[in-house]
Each structure stands twice: as C-alpha cells, then as structure tokens.
Amino acid sequence: MSSKSLTLKNISKRFGNVNALDNFNLEVGVGELVALLGPSGCGKTTALRVVAGLEHQDSGSVLVGDLDISQTPAHKRNMGMVFQAYSLFPNLTVEENVAFGLQMRKVNKSVRLKKAHQLLDLVGLDSQSKRFTHELSGGQQQRVALARAIAFEPEILLLDEPLSALDAQVRINLREEIRRLQLSLGTTTLFVTHDQEEAMAISDRVGVMNNGVLEQIDTPDALYNKPASSFVASFVGTMNRIPAHITDGMVEIFGSKIVALKRGNESGQVHALIRPESISVAATTAQGNAKVLTRSFMGASSNIICQTEDGTIVQSLMTSASTGDLLPGSSVQLRVLSSEVLVANV
Amino acid sequence: MFSAFEFSIRTPANGGYGWDNYLWAIREQDFFHYIIRSGWLAALTVLITLIVLVPTMTWLHLSKSTIRPFVDGISLLPLVIPVVAFAVGAQITFPEFVQNTVLELPFLYFVLALPYAYRTLDIGLNSIPLKTITEAARSAGANWWRTISTVIIPVIKSAVVGTVAITFALSLGEYTLTVLLHWDTFPTWVTYVAQENILGAIAISMMSLIIPVMVLTAVTLVAPGRSTQGRK
Amino acid sequence: MTLNVNKGGAPSRRRASLISFLKNIAPALPLLVIIGYFFLFPIGRLIYVSFMSNENTFTLDNFRTAMQEPYRSGFTNSIKIGLVSAAIASLPGAFAAYFIESRGPVKLRRTISVMSGVLANTGGVPLAFMFYAALGIQGQLTKVLKFFGWDIYAGRFSLGTFIGLLIVYLYFQLPLMIIVFSPAIVALRREWAEAARNLGASQLNYWTKIGIPLLFPSFIASFLLLFASGFSAYATARALTVGDIALTPLQIGGLLDGNVSAEQLNLGKALGVVMVVISAFAVIPYLAIQRRSARWQKR
Numbered sequence: 001m002s003s004k005s006l007t008l009k010n011i012s013k014r015f016g017n018v019n020a021l022d023n024f025n026l027e028v029g030v031g032e033l034v035a036l037l038g039p040s041g042c043g044k045t046t047a048l049r050v051v052a053g054l055e056h057q058d059s060g061s062v063l064v065g066d067l068d069i070s071q072t073p074a075h076k077r078n079m080g081m082v083f084q085a086y087s088l089f090p091n092l093t094v095e096e097n098v099a100f101g102l103q104m105r106k107v108n109k110s111v112r113l114k115k116a117h118q119l120l121d122l123v124g125l126d127s128q129s130k131r132f133t134h135e136l137s138g139g140q141q142q143r144v145a146l147a148r149a150i151a152f153e154p155e156i157l158l159l160d161e162p163l164s165a166l167d168a169q170v171r172i173n174l175r176e177e178i179r180r181l182q183l184s185l186g187t188t189t190l191f192v193t194h195d196q197e198e199a200m201a202i203s204d205r206v207g208v209m210n211n212g213v214l215e216q217i218d219t220p221d222a223l224y225n226k227p228a229s230s231f232v233a234s235f236v237g238t239m240n241r242i243p244a245h246i247t248d249g250m251v252e253i254f255g256s257k258i259v260a261l262k263r264g265n266e267s268g269q270v271h272a273l274i275r276p277e278s279i280s281v282a283a284t285t286a287q288g289n290a291k292v293l294t295r296s297f298m299g300a301s302s303n304i305i306c307q308t309e310d311g312t313i314v315q316s317l318m319t320s321a322s323t324g325d326l327l328p329g330s331s332v333q334l335r336v337l338s339s340e341v342l343v344a345n346v
Numbered sequence: 347m348f349s350a351f352e353f354s355i356r357t358p359a360n361g362g363y364g365w366d367n368y369l370w371a372i373r374e375q376d377f378f379h380y381i382i383r384s385g386w387l388a389a390l391t392v393l394i395t396l397i398v399l400v401p402t403m404t405w406l407h408l409s410k411s412t413i414r415p416f417v418d419g420i421s422l423l424p425l426v427i428p429v430v431a432f433a434v435g436a437q438i439t440f441p442e443f444v445q446n447t448v449l450e451l452p453f454l455y456f457v458l459a460l461p462y463a464y465r466t467l468d469i470g471l472n473s474i475p476l477k478t479i480t481e482a483a484r485s486a487g488a489n490w491w492r493t494i495s496t497v498i499i500p501v502i503k504s505a506v507v508g509t510v511a512i513t514f515a516l517s518l519g520e521y522t523l524t525v526l527l528h529w530d531t532f533p534t535w536v537t538y539v540a541q542e543n544i545l546g547a548i549a550i551s552m553m554s555l556i557i558p559v560m561v562l563t564a565v566t567l568v569a570p571g572r573s574t575q576g577r578k
Numbered sequence: 579m580t581l582n583v584n585k586g587g588a589p590s591r592r593r594a595s596l597i598s599f600l601k602n603i604a605p606a607l608p609l610l611v612i613i614g615y616f617f618l619f620p621i622g623r624l625i626y627v628s629f630m631s632n633e634n635t636f637t638l639d640n641f642r643t644a645m646q647e648p649y650r651s652g653f654t655n656s657i658k659i660g661l662v663s664a665a666i667a668s669l670p671g672a673f674a675a676y677f678i679e680s681r682g683p684v685k686l687r688r689t690i691s692v693m694s695g696v697l698a699n700t701g702g703v704p705l706a707f708m709f710y711a712a713l714g715i716q717g718q719l720t721k722v723l724k725f726f727g728w729d730i731y732a733g734r735f736s737l738g739t740f741i742g743l744l745i746v747y748l749y750f751q752l753p754l755m756i757i758v759f760s761p762a763i764v765a766l767r768r769e770w771a772e773a774a775r776n777l778g779a780s781q782l783n784y785w786t787k788i789g790i791p792l793l794f795p796s797f798i799a800s801f802l803l804l805f806a807s808g809f810s811a812y813a814t815a816r817a818l819t820v821g822d823i824a825l826t827p828l829q830i831g832g833l834l835d836g837n838v839s840a841e842q843l844n845l846g847k848a849l850g851v852v853m854v855v856i857s858a859f860a861v862i863p864y865l866a867i868q869r870r871s872a873r874w875q876k877r
Contacts, residue, residue, distance in 0.1 A: 435620030
C-alpha cells in the first residue's frame, strides 16, 4: 500500500478550559517526515492523537490523501503508531506482537509470522522473536514497537516521543534507524518530540508548537537561521539576546554597526538575536567589552560565557584551539561576525 | 447490596421506633468498657506493627539482604492458615502466664494482620527513592530512629496510614481467634448481648460498621490523592 | 551494614560465620522472633499434637475420625460453601472492580475501596446482625417481600440454613473480590488498549486477545482466595447458625469450647490440620499466580 499525504485542517480541541489545539493546520507530504516540536503542554501530542483517532477533535478535519477520515474510528484508520513506552502486549511474544496488526486484518498465521520475522530482522531483533516484553531492554522494546507499527504497511506512521524514555546513546542510534526505515519505506510520518536536536537531525521539516499553535514550520535549516518568532528562536538551538537600539535600520553591537533584519514593527529598543557561533571572543590586554564568566570544554569546540558591562550574558561558541587562554575573569573583546542580525521586540 | 443496610437502619429504631436501642446501648456501662478494651488492644497491635515492622522493612529494603525473599514469603503465611486452625494451635501452645496477660492478643493480632500490613508497607517503600533520602538524612546527621520517624514515615504516609487502618480494623473486629481463646473483647461481647437483646446488638453492629466507614471515608477524601492513570 | 570478616581457622569458621550471619540479619530478628513464637510455634505444635493419642503415643486415629461423619460432612459443606460463594461472587465482583477502577471518579473509587476494605475485614459479627435485621424472621426485608407476596420463610429457609449462610457470605465475598481483583484492573495500561485499537482491533478484539488473557490468571487467583475465605469463615457462621449445619470451623470451635469426650482430645487438632491443608491448596496457587502476574503489573 503506497503512502498518502496527511492533512489537518482547522483542528481545535479543548480539555476542560485549556485550549490544547487552536485552529491547527498542518500538511505532511507523501513520504515526508515532519516533526512536531515543542515544550510539554504545547499540543503536539494532542495533534498526533487526533490524527490517530485516539482523541476526537472538537472541530476541524483530518484527511489522508483526499479522504476525510475525521469520523472514522481509530481501529479502522490504517495508521501505525509507536508510543513512548510500555505499549507492547505483555502476554504475546515479540513476534506475535509484531504480527498483531496483520492478525487483526485476518492475515493467515504463517504468512503474518513470516512478515513479522522479516521486520524483526530489519530492526535486528529476529533472535528475540520468541521472547516476551519484560525480557527486553527499553531500546529493544521500542524497536519491536516500530516493527509492529509498520508490519501491516500503514499509509501513515505516527511516533509519539518514541525515544524519550531511552538512554542518550540508544536514542541517537535509534533515531537514525527510524529515519532509515522511514526513507526506505517512503511512509508519510508524523513525529512528536520535545527534543529539538532529535527533531532537527532526522526530519524533512519541523513544526515548532507553543500553546496549541504552530509557530513555524520549515526545514531545520530555515528554522535555525530564520526563526519566525522569539519563541522559535530560543527554542531551537541557543540564542543570545543582546539589547540594542535601532537607528536607521541598523543596530550597534560591540562597536560595529550591523543591519537589523526586522520581521515586523520592531523599533527603538530591541533585542538582537545572535547565535553563539556568530560571536567571537578574543583575549585582550586592553579594557575589553566583557569579562569571561565560564568556559565549557566540549571537545572540538568550547562554550564561552561572558558578561558585558551592562550585565548582559553572552554565549559564544568557538573552536577549543582558539580559546585556550581564556580564563574566568579575564577581559575579552566580543565581536559580531555576521553583517545582518535578527531583532525582536523586548 | 445497599438496600440491606438501609433496611437495617430502620429496624434498630423498632422497639418504639425511636433511637431507644442506640441509647440503651450507649448507656450500658459495658459498652464503653468493651470498646475501650478492644480499642486498647487494637492500638497495641498497631504499635507493635509500627515499632517492629516499619524499621525492619526499611532495613530489608535498604540493605538488599539475602533473607528478604524469605521474610517476604513468611509474611504471607498467615494467609494460608485459617484462623480457626490457628486458634487451636494457639490454645495449646502458650503457657498460662502468657495467656492471661494482655500481651498475648496484640501479638496474635499482629501476626494475623501481617500479610496485609506487610504488603501495604512494601508497596509504599518501593514507591519512594528510599536509598537516596536515607543517605541524605543520615549525612545530615540523623540517627536511625530519627531518620525513620522524621523522614521515612512522612514520605510513605499513605502507606503507613493504610497499614494502621487495616491493622486497627482487623484487631477491632477480630472475633474468631478471640472467642476461641476465651477472651472478651468488643465483638465477643456483642454476640453475647445478642442473646438477650437482639435489637440492641443490631444497633451496636450498625455503629461498628458505619463509624469506621465514615471515619475512613473522611480520611481518604481529605488526604492527598495517590497518583492515578491521568491524561497525558 | 558492614560484613564481619572472620579471621579464624577452619574449625571455628563455621561457628563464626553463623555468628556473623546472625549479626547480618540482626535488625530483622525482632520480627522473626515474634513470627516464630506467635505463629510458627503454634502451627508446629498443632501439627505435632494432631498425631498424638490421649496417651501421648503416635497415632493416625485423629485423622481417621476426622474423615468420618459428622466431620466428613463438615468438610464437604465447608468446601461447598467456599466454592459456591466464590463462584457466585467472583464474576460480579470482577465486573464491579472493572467499572469502579476504569470509570469512577477518583474520590468515588477511593471511597469504595475503603468501604470494601472495612467490610471485608471487620469480621462477620456486625454483618451477621445486619442480616438479622434485614432478612431475619422479623426483618424489614422479609416484611417487604411478604408484602409482595413472597414469604421466604414459608419453606425451610432461615438465615441459619446453607442458603441463608451463603447469602450472608456473598456480602463479604463481593467486597473481597473487588479488593483482590482491582490491582489487576489498575495494572492494565492504557497504552495497550490504544495500541490495540491503532493496530486494528475492535473493543471485542482487544478484550479477547489482550485484556482477558491478562486478567484471567488474576481472576482465578482471586477466586481461590475467595474460596479460602468462605471455607474458613467462622464468625458469621457462629453468629447465625444454631448448630444444625455441619461446618468444619464450627466443629472445631465446638471441640475447643469444652465438652470434649475422651477420645476426642486431639481431634480438633487433626481437623485443624486438614483445614490448613485444604486452605493451602487454594492459597499457595493464589500466591504463585500473583507472583507471575506481578511481572507485567509493575508500573
């Protein structure tokens, strides 16, 4: 079964007096992996569950391809879903778990077990096929859950924070595996997470959500370099906010005049949004415009945190080689490396 | 199920359709005597439970001792033995001097309540980061007793309350063992009363059922809730 | 807890390691001593004496007598009432537990669990009197039923008969079922039901393939516990019957109260031991099943 596109149109959902989703719109193209990223409570999980049919929207519609499935019950929606944890059936073996979707579709036993083995092989767990859930590690369980979700070749794949409950290293390995699998199957996928590194690493596009609203949906690149809002700017990667004053479309930062990229009506006193890698720190024997607070060595690069005279904390990311002699307390000269900079209202 | 309760509420009011029976019961001097007696015994049982069981279980959980499975298993044994059979055994075992003191019953009640008390405390102790908070308390200078009373018990408060409740209820209502060993406590007295004044006995029974239910309900409603499967 | 390292030679090593073993488990000793003296010791004595004749010689006579009338009926009746009350209460209790745990608001849930706890544990005495009030000869419920044309005492019914007792037993078996079975319901994770639906299972499919298979062992275990409870119940039976039904707990009670004939000295002990064996047949599988189920039940 080839994959289809997924569309959410004007979805709204309230829980009590909280607006989990407010006129939410989203389109996922065929074979695309779109991540919904945001803090807890932003509505991303609700959106996913509405797509799955596990929550019913108050208003709006969900379409798969051209078909409106808003009223279709969950068990008829032909979507594969991977939950955060604990979703494998404890009374069934691994292979029976994976074959379950096919069993529900009345596929005959030997055929479905064969398919289950194929998939388990794909995720590297064929040897565990006769075991039970409690005998597997967290990472193994999620791989089985993944195999189970794609066993019946669903049109849409839904992932609800599948890696959040796992150890850091397992997380990194598994997310690559998920992406590989998704690309080779070409399944339209919606992936929910609160970990922005994860979202950026494997998605075609990422939608950043806050309070039930989609703030920006774009490629990881665009999100990082051209954040549409203050929230997106701080949520994706680290962002410095440096107070400055706009004069004639320019701001003065650390002694240089730089073009201010406005997105709206920003004027007067604003915050200049600058990524740490766009700020350089240099030791100086003169007065300097900042003092080093701390230096974090991270291998190839180091994070230097400084404080300017007016108290602003500035973070800079440089290669470790160039920052060797920057000790806490030393005077430094900060410089902005780009010629244009985003600004946001204070 | 509840209709039976409802009907029995009316009946005690029978002989005169008033609260006569209740009043009679309360005025009977033995009433309070026996309630206090049973209450006292139950309190002793609870005390034993708290003093012996809580520290021991805390230690068992902390030290990962090899005898833990053994103790786990033993704590379940009283469930296997019917109380009647146990009563027979008890009767022929304890020498006179033990049997005549008030000490015998609380310990026996303790054993009877052990499966429930143990399990409740076990669940409670499992649900907290025991090792961490004990080390925190100890490194801050508390000795063992202070650690237990000021840190651990409050943390597993709901488990402790549950244990106390069930031990107390069981001790108060324990009839079988008590009567077979020829002791007189509240439940045995009530059956005795029933032979002369059935309505009074009914009134008493009503109270002994309703009051604990009301108290425990009030306590559970007021107490902070344990976590349940909430929404995501 | 530091381990005591022993530096003794070979012969004293065993004694030393016994001492260090004792030191290691020292904190548990008070508890173990209490259990040992107040529980294990009486049970041990019970078993020992059941094999004794009046002259203190070893005999199996007590057990032989225990297997004859009227004690044989005592056993059959007790087993019957245990099985029947468990059978009748288990299914409704299971459903009740399901509805309470999955649908009820939190406060209601806790209230019911507390009430069930009290009902199941305060002993049969108040319960027995409740029933006198409701269904006794002068009972309110009896009067109401008479009003509707059903005189329950027309036949040979009375609270002291088997059926009468059974009805009363159901009243504590039901709450007991709810208490014992609820944890299994609570342990059913929402994710399983959702995953099942997502994979194409209808509600029925979920229950037949996942829900019921998971709950079944706990159900059986609960049934066993209910059986043991009905089988061993004493207080209620004593309060309601006048001695015309043969029930093992009552018979033992009678033997303990005095009026024991010469040959029957240790009969009560033998009856007790048989009770323990029968009860063990139910409770030990119960414990074994619960242990296995705990694997998927832990959160």
